[in-house]
Amino acid sequence: xxxxxxxxxxxxxxxxxxxxxxxxxxxxxxxxxxxxxxxxxxxxxxxxxxxxxxxxxxxxxxxxxxxxxxxxxxxxxxxxxxxxxxxxxxxxxxxxxxxxxxxxxxxxxxxxxxxxxxxxxxxxxxxxxxxxxxxxxxxxxxxxxxxxxxxxxxxxxxxxxxxxxxxxxxxxxxxxxxxxxxxxxxxxxxxxxxxxxxxxxxxxxxxxxxxxxxxxxxxxxxxxxxxxxxxxxxxxxxxxxxxxxxxxxxxxxxxxxxxxxxxxxxxxxxxxxxxxxxxxxxxxxxxxxxxxxxxxxxxxxxxxxxxxxxxxxxxxxxxxxxxxxxxxxxxxxxxxxxxxxxxxxxxxxxxxxxxxxxxxxxxxxxxxxxxxxxxxxxxxxxxxxxxxxxxxxxxxxxxxxxxxxxxxxxxxxxxxxxxxxxxxxxxxxxxxxxxxxxxxxxxxxxxxxxxxxxxxxxxxxxxxxxxxxxxxxxxxxxxxxxxxxxxxxxxxxxxxxxx
Numbered sequence: 022x023x024x025x026x027x028x029x030x031x032x033x034x035x036x037x038x039x040x041x042x043x044x045x046x047x048x049x050x051x052x053x054x055x056x057x058x059x060x061x062x063x064x065x066x067x068x069x070x071x072x073x074x075x076x077x078x079x080x081x082x083x084x085x086x087x088x089x090x091x092x093x094x095x096x097x098x099x100x101x102x103x104x105x106x107x108x109x110x111x112x113x114x115x116x117x118x119x120x121x122x123x124x125x126x127x128x129x130x131x132x133x134x135x136x137x138x139x140x141x142x143x144x145x146x147x148x149x150x151x152x153x154x155x156x157x158x159x160x161x162x163x164x165x166x167x168x169x170x171x172x173x174x175x176x177x178x179x180x181x182x183x184x185x186x187x188x189x190x191x192x193x194x195x196x197x198x199x200x201x202x203x204x205x206x207x208x209x210x211x212x213x214x215x216x217x218x219x220x221x222x223x224x225x226x227x228x229x230x231x232x233x234x235x236x237x238x239x240x241x242x243x244x245x246x247x248x249x250x251x252x253x254x255x256x257x258x259x260x261x262x263x264x265x266x267x268x269x270x271x272x273x274x275x276x277x278x279x280x281x282x283x284x285x286x287x288x289x290x291x292x293x294x295x296x297x298x299x300x301x302x303x304x305x306x307x308x309x310x311x312x313x314x315x316x317x318x319x320x321x322x323x324x325x326x327x328x329x330x331x332x333x334x335x336x337x338x339x340x341x342x343x344x345x346x347x348x349x350x351x352x353x354x355x356x357x358x359x360x361x362x363x364x365x366x367x368x369x370x371x372x373x374x375x376x377x378x379x380x381x382x383x384x385x386x387x388x389x390x391x392x393x394x395x396x397x398x399x400x401x402x403x404x405x406x407x408x409x410x411x412x413x414x415x416x417x418x419x420x421x422x423x424x425x426x427x428x429x430x431x432x433x434x435x436x437x438x439x440x441x442x443x444x445x446x447x448x449x450x451x452x453x454x455x456x457x458x459x460x461x462x463x464x465x466x467x468x469x470x471x472x473x474x475x476x477x478x479x480x481x482x483x484x485x486x487x488x489x490x491x492x493x494x495x496x497x498x499x500x501x502x503x504x505x506x507x508x509x510x511x512x513x514x515x516x517x518x519x520x
Contacts, residue, residue, distance in 0.1 A: 137151075140152065145172070151165040151168060151169045151172075198290050199216030199288070207245055208230065210284070216289060219267055221262030240259045245271055245287070249283075254270045255270075256270060259289065269288065327341055366490060378407065379408040386425060393426075393429055394438065397429055397430070399429055400436070404441045404442070410449055425438070428457070447516050450511065451513075457507055465501050468485055468501060496515050
């Protein structure tokens with residue numbers, strides 16, 4: 022503790038040795054010693070204040086003594102008549118004068134204290150600084166300085182706390198997980214932005230609301246009741262807004278300092294993507310098992326036939342072996358397409374891109390498909406325009422093979438397939454027309470989905486899905502348009518930097 026000393030109208034800090042001396046004087050151990058100390062610990066103020074105080078004290082003492090002397094004279098001499106009146110008047114006048122002077126002296130002494138209390142109130146309510154230089158009492162100056170320091174520190178701490186409170190709100194609002202804080206009655210006392218979004222409401226609208234009365238929050242209320250009986254977090258599943266799904270972790274925590282009152286912390290995690298991924302995975306395995314079941318069962322049946330003791334006779338054994346080989350190749354082709362599609366979807370297949378003549382590649386794949394076209398009795402024509410394109414040649418070859426295979430297989434006997442490659446607005450555009458069954462709007466919308474067959478159950482439903490994935494990889498456009506006598510598949514590639 023530092024005791025300021027009055028020096029030339031200002032307060033200065035005293036050394037530790039001076040503090041001990043001043044402290045002794047303030048305790049009254051040495052009434053005449055210390056640094057200008059008075060009995061009872063009153064420090065000496067300015068000289069003018071001291072002189073006024075001494076003068077007023079002498080006047081009070083003189084008035085009081087006069088009144089006492091008058092009373093003593095009246096008691097000893099027993100005056101009569103007018104003498105008694107004169108003595109009584111003198112005594113009352115002296116006592117009144119002393120009382121008046123004493124009252125004014127007390128008022129003057131207490132005026133700085135009253136003003137000091139007003140300054141303290143203003144500092145507390147309005148944040149004003151306390152003026153200590155004008156105070157006549159050093160004790161009030163010391164207290165004013167301490168209060169000023171405490172007030173400044175308090176304002177600084179309050180500002181820091183408000184800043185940290187705002188930063189904490191920003192951090193919580195930036196979280197993708199919803200955060201709810203409940204009191205012991207399951208009333209919401211805090212909700213971040215993600216929590217409000219989970220319920221389709223503004224976070225402020227949840228404040229003060231009972232969780233048991235909030236729409237769609239019944240699983241959370243039940244989870245909080247279960248969490249009240251265990252120190253470990255419990256899990257609850259909840260339906261979120263916009264047909265989403267959430268998983269909530271609920272933990273019992275202390276909501277007041279010292280742990281006097283317990284509440285609940287709820288963290289809501291959006292698991293919609295996981296649900297959708299699980300649904301896609303289930304659909305994938307269900308469809309894959311259906312596609313693979315047919316060739317697998319055929320291979321199993323043919324193998325059992327070869328291994329049986331039943332005499333086949335003639336060339337039947339050779340026919341069975343050929344059918345077995347054909348089904349094995351079909352199964353291997355399906356597995357290869359399935360693997361290719363999975364790698365394309367996952368981005369695992371990265372092939373080097375080079376500049377090549379796309380027209381030459383289209384002509385090569387058409388020539389390769391002519392044998393199948395003759396076998397299916399389908400006329401195949403190819404018209405191309407020279408086009409240098411920058412891409413992975415192997416991926417474009419797969420795309421062409423799948424489109425040609427689909428156009429030939431889903432065609433009628435005596436039908437035709439027409440392939441054209443043109444350059445439109447400096448970008449290649451590939452069109453393949455076939456005279457198969459005209460697609461309905463539903464079939465045209467879903468034909469590029471994985472494992473989709475439409476009315477025709479032939480094939481595995483993977484070829485056009487592979488085409489779609491390759492086109493997406495190049496940010497191209499894929500479209501199927503029903504025509505009067507067939508269907509037109511169009512692939513528009515973007516303009517390549519290396520073209």
